[in-house]
Amino acid sequence: MYDVVVVGAGPAGSMAAKTAAENGLNVLMVEKRQEIGVPVRCAEGVSKAELANFVEIDKKWIAAEVVGAKIYAPNGAEIVLAEEHAGNEVGYILERKIFDRHLARLAVKAGADVIVKTAAIGLERKDGTVKVKLKRMGEEWEVEAKIVVGADGVESRIGKLAGIDTTLKLSEIESCTQYLMSNIDFDPDYTYFWMGNEIAPGGYIWLFPKGERIANVGIGVMPSKAKKEAKEYLDDFVDERFKDGKIVEVVAGGVPVRGEIETAVADNVMLAGDAAHHADPITGGGIINALKAGKYAGIVAAEAVEKKNYSAEFLRKYDELWKNDFGKTLRRNKILQEKILSMDDETLNKLVGSLAGKNLGEMSVRNITIHLIKANPRLLWDIKDLFF
Numbered sequence: 477m478y479d480v481v482v483v484g485a486g487p488a489g490s491m492a493a494k495t496a497a498e499n500g501l502n503v504l505m506v507e508k509r510q511e512i513g514v515p516v517r518c519a520e521g522v523s524k525a526e527l528a529n530f531v532e533i534d535k536k537w538i539a540a541e542v543v544g545a546k547i548y549a550p551n552g553a554e555i556v557l558a559e560e561h562a563g564n565e566v567g568y569i570l571e572r573k574i575f576d577r578h579l580a581r582l583a584v585k586a587g588a589d590v591i592v593k594t595a596a597i598g599l600e601r602k603d604g605t606v607k608v609k610l611k612r613m614g615e616e617w618e619v620e621a622k623i624v625v626g627a628d629g630v631e632s633r634i635g636k637l638a639g640i641d642t643t644l645k646l647s648e649i650e651s652c653t654q655y656l657m658s659n660i661d662f663d664p665d666y667t668y669f670w671m672g673n674e675i676a677p678g679g680y681i682w683l684f685p686k687g688e689r690i691a692n693v694g695i696g697v698m699p700s701k702a703k704k705e706a707k708e709y710l711d712d713f714v715d716e717r718f719k720d721g722k723i724v725e726v727v728a729g730g731v732p733v734r735g736e737i738e739t740a741v742a743d744n745v746m747l748a749g750d751a752a753h754h755a756d757p758i759t760g761g762g763i764i765n766a767l768k769a770g771k772y773a774g775i776v777a778a779e780a781v782e783k784k785n786y787s788a789e790f791l792r793k794y795d796e797l798w799k800n801d802f803g804k805t806l807r808r809n810k811i812l813q814e815k816i817l818s819m820d821d822e823t824l825n826k827l828v829g830s831l832a833g834k835n836l837g838e839m840s841v842r843n844i845t846i847h848l849i850k851a852n853p854r855l856l857w858d859i860k861d862l863f864f
């Protein structure tokens with residue numbers, strides 16, 4: 477019998493396990509892969525300031541540090557968000573293979589048990605607790621828990637088993653492909669973003685430096701707008717721009733861009749991170765929200781165990797915590813994402829052009845959008861109330 481079983485050892489799971497264990501709970505974290513942190517399905521970009529709220533920064537899992545971002549309109553016009561404008565929002569490119577393992581180790585240090593190559597395949601609630609069915613190399617067994625934290629990523633099985641509505645429509649998943657490319661030229665001080673309906677319909681292409689002449693080069697597209705696979709768009713782009721580049725790793729995955737879900741809890745169960753669609757609908761970034769949600773889930777689990785109350789009603793405290801923190805941003809950025817989806821390249825050119833030469837302050841979606849609304853009131857009038 478465990479107080480908490482955490483399913484999935486990504487950022488959300490490890491943070492939930494660590495927090496629950498630090499609060500004195502008896503915790504088991506299970507990970508279906510044989511190694512925590514691989515394969516990496518991430519461009520690994522994260523804000524310096526936000527990350528420092530959760531973990532002591534260790535150079536071992538920082539691949540690169542950037543000081544700004546370069547954004548390109550469909551017509552090639554460039555805006556540079558340089559250090560003095562980018563503030564703390566840009567920052568590190570992680571080595572997630574090492575980072576995810578480091579987080580899991582922190583959970584273990586706090587007292588959590590961890591087992592790998594073990595998938596959660598079933599849930600059964602009985603007499604106020606829950607039996608979690610586990611499977612490892614053909615062997616099946618059950619553990620009992622008061623609470624299960626489903627931190628099992630975008631295709632969350634725990635969400636479905638618990639009866640939480642986490643279905644994603646085709647229009648709510650950004651389809652991504654990414655190459656780790658070596659032998660390419662770029663300025664390693666900057667992240668790069670290219671927009672345009674021809675090159676990345678409904679999304680963008682990114683380059684996140686990971687060292688000298690090596691970077692994550694990836695694409696996200698909305699399948700509803702795309703005429704071909706994400707990979708084909710990316711191939712066209714890298715063939716043209718990075719002719720001598722060598723692909724040393726390939727990643728494919730989906731990012732939920734549904735926005736805020738109504739609830740991430742059911743009796744005995746909380747979902748955190750991608751499992752609860754906590755990734756940002758505009759940027760696709762989900763590491764920080766996964767860490768936040770994991771921490772909140774760990775805190776609420778400790779309160780629930782203390783009060784011996786594992787009902788959905790009690791666990792709604794967890795909904796309140798994550799919604800108060802970043803629920804509004806998810807809602808707002810979902811509306812903004814839909815607005816951007818409706819724009820043609822001419823409009824995108826106009827928007828990017830209107831930012832040229834402006835002092836943008838910190839590089840947040842909110843801040844950039846406020847500048848865009850001020851510069852283009854007629855184009856963006858209908859969303860102004862969301863941002864002022």
Ligand SMILES: Cc1cc2nc3c(=O)[nH]c(=O)nc-3n(C[C@H](O)[C@H](O)[C@H](O)COP(=O)(O)OP(=O)(O)OC[C@H]3O[C@@H](n4cnc5c(N)ncnc54)[C@H](O)[C@@H]3O)c2cc1C
Binds near residue numbers: 487730731748763
């Ligand atoms: C191409 C791409 C690029 C991205 N780039 C960025 C970026 O630059 N910055 C950023 O912030 N975010 C980015 N994201 C999003 C980010 O990767 C996720 O938001 C983040 O990893 C979510 O963390 P998590 O802990 O919720 O889930 P995950 O990291 O997905 O971890 C879930 C874990 O659960 C395990 N699991 C699943 N099912 C079971 C089961 N039944 N039993 C046991 N274990 C199970 C999985 O093996 C996995 O280890 C990107 C995503 C993609 C696809």
